Amino acid sequence: MSALHSMARACIAWLASENEREDRLGDLEELLGAVERKAGARAATRRYLREAAAICLSIIQRRIRRSITNGGLDMARIILWAALSVGGVFLFLHLGGGSVFVYMQPFEWGVMLAAMIGFAAAGRRLGAWPGILADLRRAGEVGGHSRLARRAAYLKKPEPSAEFAHLGGVFAIAEQVGPQEADRQIAGGIALFREKRRQRLGVVEQTARDAYAGAAIAGLFGCVHIMENLEEPLMVLGHLFGGALSAVFFGVILGRAVIAPIASQLSALHEQQAREMEALRLSLGDRDRPVPAETFDVLASGLTSYA
Amino acid sequence: MGRDNLGFLEEAVMLVVVALGDAAYGVRIREELSRRTARDYSLGATYTTLDRLHDKELLTSWVGDPSPERGGRAKRFFKLTDRGRKLLDERIKARQDLTQGVSLGPILTLGRA
Numbered sequence: 115m116s117a118l119h120s121m122a123r124a125c126i127a128w129l130a131s132e133n134e135r136e137d138r139l140g141d142l143e144e145l146l147g148a149v150e151r152k153a154g155a156r157a158a159t160r161r162y163l164r165e166a167a168a169i170c171l172s173i174i175q176r177r178i179r180r181s182i183t184n185g186g187l188d189m190a191r192i193i194l195w196a197a198l199s200v201g202g203v204f205l206f207l208h209l210g211g212g213s214v215f216v217y218m219q220p221f222e223w224g225v226m227l228a229a230m231i232g233f234a235a236a237g238r239r240l241g242a243w244p245g246i247l248a249d250l251r252r253a254g255e256v257g258g259h260s261r262l263a264r265r266a267a268y269l270k271k272p273e274p275s276a277e278f279a280h281l282g283g284v285f286a287i288a289e290q291v292g293p294q295e296a297d298r299q300i301a302g303g304i305a306l307f308r309e310k311r312r313q314r315l316g317v318v319e320q321t322a323r324d325a326y327a328g329a330a331i332a333g334l335f336g337c338v339h340i341m342e343n344l345e346e347p348l349m350v351l352g353h354l355f356g357g358a359l360s361a362v363f364f365g366v367i368l369g370r371a372v373i374a375p376i377a378s379q380l381s382a383l384h385e386q387q388a389r390e391m392e393a394l395r396l397s398l399g400d401r402d403r404p405v406p407a408e409t410f411d412v413l414a415s416g417l418t419s420y421a
Numbered sequence: 422m423g424r425d426n427l428g429f430l431e432e433a434v435m436l437v438v439v440a441l442g443d444a445a446y447g448v449r450i451r452e453e454l455s456r457r458t459a460r461d462y463s464l465g466a467t468y469t470t471l472d473r474l475h476d477k478e479l480l481t482s483w484v485g486d487p488s489p490e491r492g493g494r495a496k497r498f499f500k501l502t503d504r505g506r507k508l509l510d511e512r513i514k515a516r517q518d519l520t521q522g523v524s525l526g527p528i529l530t531l532g533r534a
Contacts, residue, residue: 141464143491
């Protein structure tokens with residue numbers, strides 16, 4: 115097995131989750147054997163590398179998709195928070211330095227524009243935007259309703275679901291299967307919810323760490339570039355210094371002011387949702403007592419649309 | 422894309438999973454898909470579609486036993502969920518309804534004329 119094969123395998127092993135690693139690498143080995151028998155070692159190696167690259171891309175694509183479409187309203191909050199953070203950064207830059215354009219060269223503008231276009235295109239391809247807009251509209255409607263109206267809206271469409279795809283569904287479960295089974299299902303649903311959210315949060319936190327690492331690497335490259343050009347006039351060196359510092363600045367700002375707050379928001383949101391579910395579970399546990407209206411209000415106030 | 426919307430590749434993969442029965446796993450699905458559509462799909466594209474169908478709860482999967490030709494690694498088998506089967510039935514029926522009574526003969530003749 116050549117170093118290329120090992121490298122491709124290492125890439126997949128590094129990117130993939132434990133389950134993915136098992137079947138992706140297994141499929142790849144099986145494919146390698148089949149192509150080798152049919153078309154020879156050279157063709158098999160080419161095919162192996164091409165498939166390994168495609169597998170890596172598919173894993174990356176799925177992770178990005180999952181972290182972006184972090185479920186209904188979460189996504190809307192992420193975008194809103196990111197927009198506010200970027201706006202805040204620009205405002206502070208403007209107040210502190212007179213003009214944001216001083217800090218941004220055409221290259222950086224190009225990168226930002228490309229990132230925004232890519233983000234919008236990815237959202238469009240994933241069909242995320244209509245859902246986000248619908249969630250924002252729904253959130254506005256829920257916020258505007260009275261206490262009773264919110265409760266009615268909350269219970270409008272109950273569908274059986276232990277995963278809280280629609281929170282009203284748990285009432286339907288309780289009606290259908292009895293309190294003990296409902297409690298078991300809901301406890302499982304809560305555990306599943308926590309695990310899924312923990313994984314999603316992990317992706318965002320990792321992205322923030324990657325942004326810091328990116329800033330450090332960009333700064334390092336900038337320093338190397340400066341040292342290569344030490345004999346150039348100050349005007350050229352000034353540009354190089356500016357470039358290196360801007361790269362570090364954007365990386366740190368991206369991690370610290372944009373992605374880290376998103377992670378913290380998500381963490382708080384998930385904890386709140388899990389607590390609401392626990393409250394619901396406790397309320398349903400006591401079948402002799404009706405579910406107190408306050409529980410509905412707590413749940414309705416944190417209404418999210420995973421459906 | 423909504424949970425009940427199916428793209429061409431998704432529908433094709435679901436049909437292939439049904440066709441392969443208990444032998445529906447990554448490599449076999451890719452091979453069968455490529456053979457039936459006369460197009461060379463990569464494993465990555467196949468996995469992306471399988472993951473998407475799994476996320477939509479149209480497919481379910483389980484891990485089989487390890488095998489030597491796969492370097493001792495296990496296969497992940499796929500099959501349609503009840504919801505997936507229902508949706509696929511609907512799609513096939515809709516397509517049959519759409520094509521019922523339609524003959525492409527005159528259209529092709531007009532095109533040639």
